[in-house]
Amino acid sequence: MSTESELCRARAAQARAEADAATLENVRERCLRAEAAWIAMAERGEHADTMRANLAAAKQG
Template identity: 50%
Template structure:
């Protein structure tokens, strides 16, 4: 896992904690949307890195 995907995952975790601590519904919803976006970015990055590694090993 790269530093960037670690960062994305850490941000998602922080958003989840913020959502759990939120007392206002709109704030909780915003945090949950942010969490989902950060997790999606981390997953896409990891998938791209996996595909790039597979292509690189196939060329060798």
């Protein structure tokens, strides 16, 4: 896993913690949307890393 993916996952966890601590519904919803966005970014980055590794392996063999 890349450092960028780890950062995104950490930010997602932070957004979830903020959502759990929120007392206002709109703040909670905003934090949950942020969590979903960070998770999506992490997944896209991980997919790109996998594709890049597969391409490099195909070029070698």
